[in-house]
Amino acid sequence: MRFFIDLRRSLREAMVVFRRNGLVSLGCIVISTVALFSFSVILLMAVYVRFGTISIGDRLNVTAFLEATLTHEEVNTILVRIRHLPETKDAVYVSPEEALRELKSKFHDLEIDASPIPPSVRITPGDTAYVPVLIAQLTELEGVSSVTDITEAASNFFGIVQIGTILGIALLLIFFAGFLFIVSASTGISIYSFRREIEIMQLVGASRTFVQNPFIILGSLYGLIGALLSSLFLIPSYQRIDNFYHAFIAFDPIPLDEYNILSRIILLALLVGLATGWISAKQSVRRYLK
Amino acid sequence: MKKGFEAKNSSILIAKDLVKTYPPYQKAVNRISFSVEKGEFVFIVGKSGAGKTTLFRLLSKQEEADSGQIFINGNDITRIPPKRGYLVRRELGVVYQDFKLIHYKTVYENISYALEVQSVPDRKIRKKVDEVLQVVELSHKRKALPLTLSGGEQQRVAIARALVNRPLILFADEPTGNLDWDTSWEILKLFMAINCQGTTIVMATHNEKLLQLMKLRTIVLEQGKKTDEIFY
Ligand SMILES: Nc1ncnc2c1ncn2[C@@H]1O[C@H](COP(=O)(O)OP(=O)(O)OP(=O)(O)O)[C@@H](O)[C@H]1O
Numbered sequence: 001m002r003f004f005i006d007l008r009r010s011l012r013e014a015m016v017v018f019r020r021n022g023l024v025s026l027g028c029i030v031i032s033t034v035a036l037f038s039f040s041v042i043l044l045m046a047v048y049v050r051f052g053t054i055s056i057g058d059r060l061n062v063t064a065f066l067e068a069t070l071t072h073e074e075v076n077t078i079l080v081r082i083r084h085l086p087e088t089k090d091a092v093y094v095s096p097e098e099a100l101r102e103l104k105s106k107f108h109d110l111e112i113d114a115s116p117i118p119p120s121v122r123i124t125p126g127d128t129a130y131v132p133v134l135i136a137q138l139t140e141l142e143g144v145s146s147v148t149d150i151t152e153a154a155s156n157f158f159g160i161v162q163i164g165t166i167l168g169i170a171l172l173l174i175f176f177a178g179f180l181f182i183v184s185a186s187t188g189i190s191i192y193s194f195r196r197e198i199e200i201m202q203l204v205g206a207s208r209t210f211v212q213n214p215f216i217i218l219g220s221l222y223g224l225i226g227a228l229l230s231s232l233f234l235i236p237s238y239q240r241i242d243n244f245y246h247a248f249i250a251f252d253p254i255p256l257d258e259y260n261i262l263s264r265i266i267l268l269a270l271l272v273g274l275a276t277g278w279i280s281a282k283q284s285v286r287r288y289l290k
Numbered sequence: 291m292k293k294g295f296e297a298k299n300s301s302i303l304i305a306k307d308l309v310k311t312y313p314p315y316q317k318a319v320n321r322i323s324f325s326v327e328k329g330e331f332v333f334i335v336g337k338s339g340a341g342k343t344t345l346f347r348l349l350s351k352q353e354e355a356d357s358g359q360i361f362i363n364g365n366d367i368t369r370i371p372p373k374r375g376y377l378v379r380r381e382l383g384v385v386y387q388d389f390k391l392i393h394y395k396t397v398y399e400n401i402s403y404a405l406e407v408q409s410v411p412d413r414k415i416r417k418k419v420d421e422v423l424q425v426v427e428l429s430h431k432r433k434a435l436p437l438t439l440s441g442g443e444q445q446r447v448a449i450a451r452a453l454v455n456r457p458l459i460l461f462a463d464e465p466t467g468n469l470d471w472d473t474s475w476e477i478l479k480l481f482m483a484i485n486c487q488g489t490t491i492v493m494a495t496h497n498e499k500l501l502q503l504m505k506l507r508t509i510v511l512e513q514g515k516k517t518d519e520i521f522y
């Protein structure tokens with residue numbers, strides 16, 4: 001009861017502070033919106049890249065081509081040995097006839113009579129990181145003539161992801177430093193412009209907490225409003241990223257919609273905005289209100 | 291702040307050897323001692339810079355004394371940590387020469403603010419504010435903003451705000467300093483009426499005419515020291 005009485009009164013004072021420093025308050029909201037929007041977008045992209053990695057990783061098969069002269073028994077022995085490798089998740093034998101059929105269905109116009117393709121084993125690695133080891137092991141095997149090397153493609157992909165992650169984190173740090181800085185600076189300005197009222201508050205017996213609360217509430221409000229605005233901008237961005245992802249990865253083994261990614265990120269942005277605003281205002285109040 | 295009294299039972303305020311030095315070595319208050327009885331009306335006089343305002347700031351714990359003790363109703367408030375000084379101020383009323391009203395709040399809101407900071411519910415606030423507005427005869431101006439009022443009216447708002455807590459002592463630091471003689475006299479009559487209701491009042495002034503008219507106990511300060519105490 002007492003808590004709500006105080007909260008209502010502090011909110012009212014916070015609104016007075018907000019209005020008196022209108023331009024500074026607006027600046028705070030803009031910057032917190034930008035910071036939280038980039039936070040949400042970068043987080044969203046990170047989630048999609050992670051899902052993308054998993055589903056691309058699923059398709060990073062290694063193919064070992066066998067010598068055409070091998071007998072059935074010899075092929076079977078090789079298949080068993082490959083299946084026993086610790087890096088192998090699954091291995092399937094593909095006969096020259098099957099390979100030809102696949103090829104024909106992919107390229108309709110192509111006229112192929114005799115089979116130019118040797119028999120092969122298609123291997124799914126247990127993890128994309130095992131690919132180089134797996135290739136090395138397969139090349140050693142007797143009866144294997146060659147192995148498709150996809151290490152470069154895989155490492156390129158992961159390199160891009162890594163650079164993206166570093167860039168994203170750097171951007172986030174910059175935006176959040178700006179967010180923290182502007183909220184604490186504006187709190188300082190507000191306290192200064194309210195020094196007369198603060199003196200009067202203390203004169204009539206306001207506790208330290210009572211004097212500080214409007215400024216801290218205001219800082220938290222900047223974060224909260226910023227988070228709400230950034231969520232509004234996030235919805236169209238989310239749809240774009242989602243469309244792009246589905247166009248890029250046509251077959252998606254992960255049912256993304258079940259994760260409620262958007263609402264989770266919005267909730268997180270609200271919490272982060274509130275916390276960041278609160279912390280910046282709090283430390284500024286501690287510095288300027290003795 | 292209700293019990294545990296050691297000296298005379300009726301002394302509501304006792305100051306003992308108060309010292310306050312401003313950097314580098316300006317002794318604004320220099321070993322001042324005095325006491326005030328319950329229900330008394332005491333004057334403090336002194337030239338500009340004698341230390342009157344500093345003394346009030348110490349007594350209301352807006353500032354901490356370097357040494358000495360202050361007993362209010364028997365409790366040594368110098369032993370209360372500054373962080374909890376607001377609890378002392380809730381028991382006191384303080385009125386200044388420059389009124390110290392909040393300009394964006396109405397008369398009513400300025401007075402109610404002294405109760406709002408104590409988490410008093412609105413219903414109780416309304417009753418108490420209405421009462422003091424009647425005491426200072428400003429009920430009709432309750433919705434006015436301070437800057438639309440005359441100096442005398444503004445001071446009456448400040449007095450109402452100081453009274454709304456039913457203070458143990460009312461400190462007034464040159465409350466008539468910014469007012470002409472007629473208005474000053476009106477304000478003084480208001481203080482006398484409040485005093486007659488039982489509120490202890492300590493008032494600083496350098497208005498000689500008022501002192502001569504009132505003939506009340508007067509503490510004289512000079513360069514931070516108490517040099518005389520006049521009993522009429
Ligand atoms: N915050 C401060 N810092 C430094 N010196 C101060 C401060 N406040 C007051 N003083 C000094 O302390 C002395 C007493 O000041 P004080 O304001 O108490 O006098 P006063 O009796 O109220 O004067 P006046 O009648 O002009 O209001 C003065 O010499 C003043 O310069």
Ligand SMILES: [Mg+2]
Binds near residue numbers: 342344
């Ligand atoms: Mg003074």
